[in-house]
Amino acid sequence: MRKLFGDKNEESSTEIKKVESELPKESGDSKLTDVNYSRNKHYKKGVSLMADERMDDAARAFEDALRMDPGHVDSLLKLGYTRFHMNDFSSAMEAYNKVHEIDVTNAESWNLKGLIYYRQKNYDKALDCVEKAIDSNPTDGMSWYNKACYHSLLNHIPESIEALKRSIEIDVKNAKKAVKDKDFENIRADEGYRRIVEVVVLESVRQGYRKVGQIVWTTMVGKLEVEDAARKLIEKGLLIKTEKNLGLQKVEEYEIVPELADKIGVEKKGFFGAARKSQPIVIQNLKEISETVHAAKTAIEKGDVKEIISQLDVFIDPSKKGGQMIEYFFEEHRDIRLFKARLNDKGSEYLEGNKQKMINLMDEIEMMITKKLRSEAAQSS
Numbered sequence: 001m002r003k004l005f006g007d008k009n010e011e012s013s014t015e016i017k018k019v020e021s022e023l024p025k026e027s028g029d030s031k032l033t034d035v036n037y038s039r040n041k042h043y044k045k046g047v048s049l050m051a052d053e054r055m056d057d058a059a060r061a062f063e064d065a066l067r068m069d070p071g072h073v074d075s076l077l078k079l080g081y082t083r084f085h086m087n088d089f090s091s092a093m094e095a096y097n098k099v100h101e102i103d104v105t106n107a108e109s110w111n112l113k114g115l116i117y118y119r120q121k122n123y124d125k126a127l128d129c130v131e132k133a134i135d136s137n138p139t140d141g142m143s144w145y146n147k148a149c150y151h152s153l154l155n156h157i158p159e160s161i162e163a164l165k166r167s168i169e170i171d172v173k174n175a176k177k178a179v180k181d182k183d184f185e186n187i188r189a190d191e192g193y194r195r196i197v198e199v200v201v202l203e204s205v206r207q208g209y210r211k212v213g214q215i216v217w218t219t220m221v222g223k224l225e226v227e228d229a230a231r232k233l234i235e236k237g238l239l240i241k242t243e244k245n246l247g248l249q250k251v252e253e254y255e256i257v258p259e260l261a262d263k264i265g266v267e268k269k270g271f272f273g274a275a276r277k278s279q280p281i282v283i284q285n286l287k288e289i290s291e292t293v294h295a296a297k298t299a300i301e302k303g304d305v306k307e308i309i310s311q312l313d314v315f316i317d318p319s320k321k322g323g324q325m326i327e328y329f330f331e332e333h334r335d336i337r338l339f340k341a342r343l344n345d346k347g348s349e350y351l352e353g354n355k356q357k358m359i360n361l362m363d364e365i366e367m368m369i370t371k372k373l374r375s376e377a378a379q380s381s
Contacts, residue, residue, distance in 0.1 A: 036068075036069065038068055039065045039068040039069045039072060039075075040065075042061050042062070042064040042065035042068070042075075043061070043062065043065045043072070043074065043075050043078070045061045046058045046059075046061030046062040046065065046075070046078055046079075046082075047078065049061055050078070050081070050082060055082045055085055055086050056086070058078070058082045059079060059082040059083060059086070062075045062076075062078050062079040062082065063079065066079065071102055073099055073102055073103065073106065076095045076096070076098050076099045076102075076109075077095070077096075077099060077108060077109060077112070079095045080092040080093075080095035080096045080099075080109075080112055081112070083095060084112070084115065084116065084119075089116050089119065089120065092112075092116055093113065093116055096109045096112055096113050096116075105135075105136040105341065106136065107132075107133040107134075107136035107137035107140055107143065108133070110129050110130065110132040110133035110136065110143075111129070111130060111133040111140070111142065111143050111146060113129040114126040114127070114128075114129035114130040114133065114146055114150070115146070117129060118146070118149075118150065123150045123153045123154050124154070126146075126150045127147065127150040127151065127154070130143050130146045130147045130150060131147070134147065137337065138316070138317075138318070138322075139170060139316055139317070139318050139322040139323070139326060139333075140170075141167045141168075141170035141171035141174055141326075142167075142171075142174075144163050144164075144166045144167035144170065144174075145163075145164065145167040145174050145177070145178070147163040147167075148160045148161075148163035148164035148167060148178075148184075149181065149183040149184070151163055152183055152184050152185075152186045152187050153183055153186070155186050157186065157187050157190055158192075160184070160186070160187050161187060161190055161192035161193060164178055164184075164187075164193075164196060165192070165196075166318070168196065168199060169318055169319075169323065170318050170322070170323050170326070171323075171326075172199065172203050175196050175199045175200045175203065176200050176203070176219055178193075178196055179196070179197055179200055179219065179221050194229070197221060197225055197226075197229045198229040198232055198233055200219050200221060200229075201215055201219070201221070201226055201229040201230055201233065202233055202238060202239070202256070204218055204219055205239065205254050205255065205256055206256060206261075210253040210254050210255060211251065211252070211253055211254075212226055212227060212230070212252070215230075230254055233254075234254075237257060238256065238257060238260055239254050239255065239256060239257065240254070240255050240256075240257055241253070241254055242254075242255060282372075283373060285321070285324045285328070286328070286369050286372055286373055287373075288321065288324075289315075289321055289324060289325065289328070289329075289365070289369060290366065290369045292311060292314045292315060292321060293362050293365050293366050293369070295311050295314075296308065296311035296312060296314075296315075296362055297359060297362045297363075299311050300351075300355060300358050300359055300362070301359070303348070303351060303355070305343055305347050305348055305351055308343060308351070308358075309340055309343050309344065312336050312339060312340040312343075313340065315333060315336045316333070316336060316337055316340060328368075328372065329365055329368065332361060332364065332365050332368075335361055336361070339354070339358055339361075342354070
């Protein structure tokens with residue numbers, strides 16, 4: 001089960017980008033102005049060494065960073081990461097425990113603890129950990145995915161299907177991952193799982209892969225499964241099948257019905273394979289997020305803690321705007337989760353000291369929305 005990491009080269013590059021985006025930008029006088037300069041230098045060195053799969057050296061770099069700042073959560077998480085990949089599970093668990101001594105609600109650390117128990121085939125404890133991760137961050141699609149895996153391995157079929165559906169609602173790419181994951185062997189015969197294959201086929205068609213062979217190649221789903229899923233999607237009125245002449249041959253293709261295509265946006269593959277995306281749904285999502293930004297700012301300015309929490313929940317809840325916020329404003333989504341958690345804990349006391357920070361964040365999101373809307377308008381013109 002590839003719970004956290006994909007292709008080694010790809011995951012290393014992604015890991016570097018994710019980590020470096022969180023670090024302060026260096027300038028000419030950063031050694032003087034950044035009190036954490038040395039710590040961050042060791043931290044970034046460790047990330048680079050991880051990318052080269054030099055886990056021993058990476059671990060030493062993170063340990064150097066922690067000698068300078070024992071409470072640096074990112075270094076603790078990455079140290080646990082390296083130890084996990086070195087199969088030193090006790091040291092990895094020790095690092096994650098230290099994270100929870102600092103912040104018991106750290107969702108990433110709970111999820112990573114679950115992976116240790118998973119590798120040890122202790123699925124009950126893995127499930128307990130991932131439940132805590134979801135309690136801390138209910139919009140983390142990977143935690144929901146892992147929860148589905150653990151339930152499947154424990155032969156909890158309905159619970160596995162429900163968790164997998166939640167995971168796919170947050171990130172549709174999890175559907176594609178699930179159809180190849182051996183951890184779901186126990187649920188493959190379930191009707192709910194077969195509907196997940198339909199989601200994979202529908203998403204492939206949306207991305208511009210309209211022939212059966214293309215869908216098989218991009219998803220690794222068997223040809224018969226693809227054809228069966230496509231047939232069911234046609235019966236449900238979501239797909240239509242067309243025939244096109246290619247020389248002396250007729251080629252069957254699938255298309256999303258126009259009404260649905262207008263809602264979800266589709267990609268069209270050009271002559272050289274480039275995709276151009278129809279963006280009505282993106283523009284609509286951005287406008288709806290903008291409306292929530294205005295409502296949240298109004299509540300913050302009034303100092304209404306209950307209303308602020310209610311508005312921030314719109315940004316977080318996957319059934320509202322949580323998924324879109326993760327897609328378009330990942331860093332800001334994390335900040336909003338922190339604001340909400342602190343307001344729940346401390347109420348007016350926290351608001352009084354952080355009111356301007358919250359307003360500034362809403363202003364930043366508003367500016368980013370304006371830029372994205374202009375970009376979408378330019379692409380569609």
